[in-house]
Amino acid sequence: MTCTTETLVAAVRGLAGVVAEHRTELIDLDRAIGDADHGENLNRGFTAVLSALDSSTPDSPSAMLKLVATTLISKVGGASGPLLGTAFLRAATATAGQSELDGAAVAAALKAALDGVVARGKAEVGDKTMVDVLAPAVQAATEAAGESVAAVLAAAASAAEQGAESTIPLVARKGRASYLGERSAGHLDPGARSTALLLRSLANSAGAR
Amino acid sequence: MTCTTETLVAAVRGLAGVVAEHRTELIDLDRAIGDADHGENLNRGFTAVLSALDSSTPDSPSAMLKLVATTLISKVGGASGPLLGTAFLRAATATAGQSELDGAAVAAALKAALDGVVARGKAEVGDKTMVDVLAPAVQAATEAAGESVAAVLAAAASAAEQGAESTIPLVARKGRASYLGERSAGHLDPGARSTALLLRSLANSAGAR
Amino acid sequence: MTVGLVIVSHSAKLAEGVAELAQQMAPEVLIAPAGGTADGELGTDYDRVCAALDRVDRGGGVVLLYDLGSAQMIAELAVEGHSGAGEAFVVEAPLVEGAVAAAVAAQSGADIDGVSRAASSAAEAP
């Protein structure tokens, strides 16, 4: 199965649902090493994405990804806005002109998203950010690129979950948590957690088809 | 003639008059290399000193100097407040316990005032500040210390006026004007000008007796 | 064509306060605060930053200063999306000290490189 505009729209609606469901959890994670708004930020952003979908219908996977990007950039209000916004923007560019995405296209889009986050936030693996999730997810997706979209995303989601766990012992070197220095160790990074949740949600949407 | 509480109170009233008279000039000087408030700051401060004199009567020169100090610190609202406030505070301490000040006591009080300004603001001669006025004034006053109060203050005032002129070509290294770098050269420093005006006013009050 | 400034902050008050402090030393420079979210919360607002950028762009270029890392990223996105008359740069500088130094430089006619340099070399208050 490939990913069409329609299935991608459904998957994005799924993302909004997952974010709403985990809003409090993400706020609590951000309270420990940040400013307690990550769940609220993402929920505000994805709620706005749902509203945008009420009034406009994207005509390609790329247009859908671009709509998510611009909405998150405008509405999130925290670091995750420009970061995930840039991720979706780069994914939109990577998939431009394609009416359906196969496993390889999805893997390429994920790689573009990672590159965008790194370009925007200058974080490396080990800095205790969403990069610790995206980097292994892209690696797993690239290795599975010859398979179905569902298989690519399932591989990415599993690697993402491990990546999120890997942030717990780390000392933050980027973002607000870096103000805490050593005291940031022992906590799951909120952006890492949310990124893993988003990837698992995409994998579930693809797998359910 | 020595300086008594009564003559000092009259001299302080004279300072308030001179500041009010030169308010606009000092504002204009500060507009060129600062934030255009020096005349307003000092006028607010000395107007408050006059009000304070309406409701309380200092019982010694030191008490009069202390009243000026605390009022300027509370009311001026700009750098000249803590600087002149510290100057008057140190002069009050230097004259504590004396019911009348002779030339030597006045010279010592001026020296204490200079030391206070330097301790507070860390400026040196040549930094384009009121220190460029106070330092030569103190030197002249110290040399004349064996003479009358009027002679000491007259010597201080003349040296002060030269000191003020000397700030024109200087590049500011302290205070707001230092933000202008080289572009601060060619302007009379507002605090240097006001300090010279204050010393001339004191000299005139002493000489008129 | 003086350089304009945009103050990007998570707090509306902070952005406005920095702008008024810098404005005092630079009465002719266009300085636009862009702080807080549209609903009055602490956070950054991309659309507000873009509007501020447009407002102060008179062709001489615009320098943007920010408080925290996420404000820096939003400022960079606004610059990438900007198609105004002049160039726009986000400078790495202490916000308050950099804004005052940048405003004074702009007031005295420095170009965008001069204003950026003034901001980024601003240390603590002299």
Added chain:
Amino acid sequence: MTVGLVIVSHSAKLAEGVAELAQQMAPEVLIAPAGGTADGELGTDYDRVCAALDRVDRGGGVVLLYDLGSAQMIAELAVEGHSGAGEAFVVEAPLVEGAVAAAVAAQSGADIDGVSRAASSAAEAP
């Protein structure tokens, strides 16, 4: 006994904005803005700084941050006149960046030396 903070500025908005930004990262730290003059103008107000200092002094000490040189001098005078429960220091630091770093340090229980060090070693936003 956490360390308290006072934000001394020429602008009331600036002081309040810095305080709210820092407070977000340090909900339990006492942070008092002391900005502007009593009549709402730009300038520093000694009495306001003294009142702020008293308000946040809970015995663990108080760190004061400032925007420009004259605010630094007023802060130092306020410290000299302070006879509160704890020590008080004026630190040389970039105002916004230093306040956030100081607040985070105070929130995590650092003593007055630790909080001062966090402020003065705060460079630009990470």
